[in-house]
Amino acid sequence: MKTSLQRRQDIKTDKIAQYERMVEIREFEEQINALFAAGLVRGSTHLCQGQEALDVGIAAVLRPDDVVLATYRGHGVALALGLTPESVLGEIMGKTNGCCGGVGGSMHMCDMSVGLLPTSAIVGAGIPIAAGAALAFQVQGKDNVGVAVFGDGASNIGAFHEGLNLAAIWKLPVIFICDNNVYGEYSRINTTTPIEDLHTRAESYNMPHFSLDGMDIAAVEKGMTEAVNRARSGGGPTLIEAKTYRFAGHSRADQALYRPAGELEQWQKRDPLKVTEEGLVASGLLTPEKIEKIKSDMKVRMQEVIETCSAAPEPTLASMFENIWTPVKASK
Amino acid sequence: MKTSLQRRQDIKTDKIAQYERMVEIREFEEQINALFAAGLVRGSTHLCQGQEALDVGIAAVLRPDDVVLATYRGHGVALALGLTPESVLGEIMGKTNGCCGGVGGSMHMCDMSVGLLPTSAIVGAGIPIAAGAALAFQVQGKDNVGVAVFGDGASNIGAFHEGLNLAAIWKLPVIFICDNNVYGEYSRINTTTPIEDLHTRAESYNMPHFSLDGMDIAAVEKGMTEAVNRARSGGGPTLIEAKTYRFAGHSRADQALYRPAGELEQWQKRDPLKVTEEGLVASGLLTPEKIEKIKSDMKVRMQEVIETCSAAPEPTLASMFENIWTPVKASK
Amino acid sequence: MTAMRFRQAIVTALADEMRADSSVMIFGEDVAVAEGPFKTSEGLLQEFGPLRVRDTPISEMAFTGAAVGAAIMGMKPVVEIMFMEFLGVALDQLVTEAAKLRYLSNGTLSVPIVVRASCGSGLGFGSQHSQTLENWVAATPGLKVVHLSDAQSAYSLMRAAIQDPDPVMVLEPRILYGERGEVDTSLKMTIGQARMIRSGGAITIVSLGQMVNVCKSAIEKSGIDVELIDLATVVPWDRAAVLNSVKKTGRLVVVEESPESGGWGSEIVATVTAELFGSLKGAPFRITTPDVPVPYSGVLETRYVPTDDDIVRQLTHAIGTGEKPKTWWQLEGIKK
Amino acid sequence: MTAMRFRQAIVTALADEMRADSSVMIFGEDVAVAEGPFKTSEGLLQEFGPLRVRDTPISEMAFTGAAVGAAIMGMKPVVEIMFMEFLGVALDQLVTEAAKLRYLSNGTLSVPIVVRASCGSGLGFGSQHSQTLENWVAATPGLKVVHLSDAQSAYSLMRAAIQDPDPVMVLEPRILYGERGEVDTSLKMTIGQARMIRSGGAITIVSLGQMVNVCKSAIEKSGIDVELIDLATVVPWDRAAVLNSVKKTGRLVVVEESPESGGWGSEIVATVTAELFGSLKGAPFRITTPDVPVPYSGVLETRYVPTDDDIVRQLTHAIGTGEKPKTWWQLEGIKK
Ligand SMILES: Cc1ncc(C[n+]2csc(CCOP(=O)(O)OP(=O)(O)O)c2C)c(N)n1
Ligand SMILES: Cc1ncc(C[n+]2csc(CCOP(=O)(O)OP(=O)(O)O)c2C)c(N)n1
Numbered sequence A, B: 001m002k003t004s005l006q007r008r009q010d011i012k013t014d015k016i017a018q019y020e021r022m023v024e025i026r027e028f029e030e031q032i033n034a035l036f037a038a039g040l041v042r043g044s045t046h047l048c049q050g051q052e053a054l055d056v057g058i059a060a061v062l063r064p065d066d067v068v069l070a071t072y073r074g075h076g077v078a079l080a081l082g083l084t085p086e087s088v089l090g091e092i093m094g095k096t097n098g099c100c101g102g103v104g105g106s107m108h109m110c111d112m113s114v115g116l117l118p119t120s121a122i123v124g125a126g127i128p129i130a131a132g133a134a135l136a137f138q139v140q141g142k143d144n145v146g147v148a149v150f151g152d153g154a155s156n157i158g159a160f161h162e163g164l165n166l167a168a169i170w171k172l173p174v175i176f177i178c179d180n181n182v183y184g185e186y187s188r189i190n191t192t193t194p195i196e197d198l199h200t201r202a203e204s205y206n207m208p209h210f211s212l213d214g215m216d217i218a219a220v221e222k223g224m225t226e227a228v229n230r231a232r233s234g235g236g237p238t239l240i241e242a243k244t245y246r247f248a249g250h251s252r253a254d255q256a257l258y259r260p261a262g263e264l265e266q267w268q269k270r271d272p273l274k275v276t277e278e279g280l281v282a283s284g285l286l287t288p289e290k291i292e293k294i295k296s297d298m299k300v301r302m303q304e305v306i307e308t309c310s311a312a313p314e315p316t317l318a319s320m321f322e323n324i325w326t327p328v329k330a331s332k
Numbered sequence C, D: 001m002t003a004m005r006f007r008q009a010i011v012t013a014l015a016d017e018m019r020a021d022s023s024v025m026i027f028g029e030d031v032a033v034a035e036g037p038f039k040t041s042e043g044l045l046q047e048f049g050p051l052r053v054r055d056t057p058i059s060e061m062a063f064t065g066a067a068v069g070a071a072i073m074g075m076k077p078v079v080e081i082m083f084m085e086f087l088g089v090a091l092d093q094l095v096t097e098a099a100k101l102r103y104l105s106n107g108t109l110s111v112p113i114v115v116r117a118s119c120g121s122g123l124g125f126g127s128q129h130s131q132t133l134e135n136w137v138a139a140t141p142g143l144k145v146v147h148l149s150d151a152q153s154a155y156s157l158m159r160a161a162i163q164d165p166d167p168v169m170v171l172e173p174r175i176l177y178g179e180r181g182e183v184d185t186s187l188k189m190t191i192g193q194a195r196m197i198r199s200g201g202a203i204t205i206v207s208l209g210q211m212v213n214v215c216k217s218a219i220e221k222s223g224i225d226v227e228l229i230d231l232a233t234v235v236p237w238d239r240a241a242v243l244n245s246v247k248k249t250g251r252l253v254v255v256e257e258s259p260e261s262g263g264w265g266s267e268i269v270a271t272v273t274a275e276l277f278g279s280l281k282g283a284p285f286r287i288t289t290p291d292v293p294v295p296y297s298g299v300l301e302t303r304y305v306p307t308d309d310d311i312v313r314q315l316t317h318a319i320g321t322g323e324k325p326k327t328w329w330q331l332e333g334i335k336k
């Protein structure tokens, strides 16, 4: 099996691999949905169908030694950054093969080898943490960057304001990516937020900002590249608003019945998979047949993943007592 | 002795009374400084010399049944709203004649009869509370307003962001007054905040905003009137940035040696007392002699206040156990 | 008596209070249009309208603070903190403002807010969404803290909390939302009064929240003549009820869904010991969760909280020997 | 041994660690240019420069969170929460993030942050600036909490906290900043180990922070042969030291600057009772503050914390009768 680092390298420039990863994420989330419905996944799940271009685009631009702070809606980011579907699903099923050994669960993905810090289940919490990672890079004289991915709803929480201000005044190498998928839980963003273009909030911090089409991986890569270059070269933080759409409900069994009629369908016309397929076909890199093959292969692959994870051992009781403290080295 | 409500009515329109109140605040703060140095006031003090026009201007425009949430730098707001110097100094000296019976201290002034809710010693905390008071008025169908007065430094804390956003989306009748006195503790605002005109942060909430000259009571009254009228008539919140200057140090014995040379002197040219005096003399309402008389009378008056408070009884031990719970009425 | 789910008991209490008192209002994230993430405000928007029932932005500090301000000015706001952990971004408003403002106003104002929060483990929500965290809101003179344990206490204590003139934090074990129980809507419960669930002579168990059911099941399995007290109010807790019970039984065990270090039960044990030292027949002790973050895996989470079997084992040992039993993780040799 | 003030011991510890380890950095409000609101970072900006010593905006959530992120990526940030209460706007980052991230990374990362906060009463700062609030950070597996009591512990425990690979909260009694003491900079102290201040046979006192001095004075006044333990670390506390002491003396009193309800001492009393029940000679009990917000008036604040005279009275009563003494407010008939 490939390591997460190898999987990360795969999508660096290879457009087909990037597309495959997007298909992987989509298929993964669909399967989670089914597993949850079947009672094989407990707790909650927050799926990211519709945001695959954003997740893969971010991962393609970043280096593995950059770091990402994402959220409970983190399966896509995790897979994009390179985590294997086994380590993500294993975690979601609470098994020892999960990236966190099963004690974390769906909301807590982590793999330090590709820069995925533990995703946070607290809205906004990752924003100052990403700034802090960037602070370390700045002090250490490294050209790495920190990235915080968070939702539209998160732009209303205090940590957003404080985190952006701090990053701006210290000119930290951090990129704030507001994934505006139109909803925070069951609330449409316009019901909780009196402005439409969330990225303009960066004006409060004298910080560069722009929005981009989150359904189009090329747009994501372009915007990310601009922001990452600025950060690496000492130009400080950027707030990017990626306009996407949450195809699924908020979590668990949410059917998202609160959406206005036709809204989902409108956005589905710009399904990031479809947008990418069209581009790849147009440029001759893929044919419709190859696309079908990729999709059907992925279904097979994902069934293997499910089998592997179902067969993986449950954690021992002792494991809940581990990893709370750092083992202390023999002291001087 | 006048009640706080009577004192409040005094300054509603009477320009001379307003000026006298400003002189009272100035003299009060100077005396506190001396009392603190003499060890007669314990804990900390946060003086407001330089901000008298703002405090009195706010009080003049508001009705006594509007409410104000201010901060630890609250002596001026308290006196302006009508609290007697005895009840403010008594509190600062921890005596039973203080507005809080001596258990609150310098940072906690309160008088519900003139709408002064307990001033908060936590930066930013009053912002959502003022919004909440405004929420009550909105639900109750009243035309009162809530006012939060806070510093420039407070514009960097989460509660500012969250409070303004909430007030905007609910169109609450609240006025946010950012008293930009250039410093937060020992930090000049430009070292912690990457923009100069703090009021522009209201753009993030699609909220009306403007700055005004906080050294000129006429400018304060004009700006406040605009914002209060909007709020009373259902037009929602406003962010006002009052440009002022903290003539004293941050607290206690702070000599403010960190200020650039000449900065204080520059601002002292626009000392709110001086600005007001010039206006009153120009319009013929006062003469330089009368002004001297007001000032020297105030010195005498303040010595009386100090004597009264020094002679006031200390609280009994039992009093620290009071007012924690609301006495429960005979239940149904 | 009416059979209803725990969450319906909450809705009913909210609705009854809103009918009885037009100053009661509710707000929080998705409590209005969506009727609550746990459906604890079903029908309220429709009945009471958008002035009194409101969705908020994701801004716990702002809406908790807004509740404080509205309460001072005559409303009785009930706000919902979706998961108790989220109070970590808003604790200031509850503990440093709400609880102290009456004191800081010389008794001229009151802050009748209710802060509701779902809490507890058992549903696979992971370590940032599964704690009870009474410790955050304890040690706060001016704040009352209640913890619901069934539909009846949900109904009666929620009404009491809303009627209370001072700030009250209400903890709602999330795992109980779907549970059915009988509710007598005319039954009043008083904040600060414990509930005697079962009287007995052999030993006193003091418990709270979702652990009350587990204790019941342990008592049934064990056949021991336990006196079971649902403390119901954590602050201020019912000293008289607990002391009277232990005077009778001579033995005390506290069963908690909170960690060995820092859990609320220490105060019960410490107080009872200090007061009744001479008349105790055996060491009073606590049965707690281990000092670990709440694990996600079902296999682990099930053992994280005290189980009925483990309670039976510990009760039997304690009554037999008068000594504190070992924890399961000591027995398993995992941690000493 | 060098004589230095408590606050200088802190500065010295910070400077020594910064010299020894280039990953140590400090930030907080006015800690750099102004050298700290309590002058606990004097000279650090000058010596270590603006990359490693920074002033922050008034944004406790942001800078505590930034410390977490920087710590994960190899720095050892020390941040200052000027007054413990301000953690109420940032608790999330310490308790729900920092303390849990090692767990949530399957042990692949560590979060070596130190969060310093001044705390405690006695200086007339009023009810929002005078508490100790250990309860906020207790019950948090993954977080250590120490509480300094003199210049020596300030120096040695601060160094230990910075060297610790995991998050440590350091409470600094504000009233001690100006106090002088002898410091041996070669003396290492270990987090989790209590300090034996005075050995004795009649009774064990466990105390913490500024109360340690008050206990010393009470012991002197009373002439009782007290064994005085400065617990020093609140989480994880030194069970062995306390249990061994009480095994010897048979009696325990905890002297706390925290309220009767919710204070940390209950856990000591409860644990000792559960473990040593059979060998106790008298009721273990706590001497605490009353359940009131910290009052401002000097007359009141002086009585808010336990006084040496009151401790003497309670010790004498306890040793004489084996029973828990009354509190002063019970004696004065103020509150029962
Ligand atoms: C501080 C906090 N408040 C509330 C929640 C509950 N919650 C979880 S997800 C969510 C919606 C977040 O919306 P958004 O930021 O748009 O992200 P999305 O879920 O759309 O990815 C909420 C309110 C939380 N986890 N943390
Ligand atoms: C949450 C919080 N953080 C820090 C402090 C400490 N503090 C008190 S006043 C102050 C400066 C505030 O500056 P500003 O908002 O400009 O108000 P000013 O003092 O100038 O009136 C600070 C940092 C506090 N009281 N509360």
Ligand SMILES: [Mg+2]
Pocket (backbone or CB within 6 Å): A151, A152, A153, A179, A180, A181, A182, A183, A184, A185
């Ligand atoms: Mg969203």
Ligand SMILES: [Mg+2]
Pocket (backbone or CB within 6 Å): B151, B152, B153, B179, B180, B181, B182, B183, B184, B185
């Ligand atoms: Mg200022």
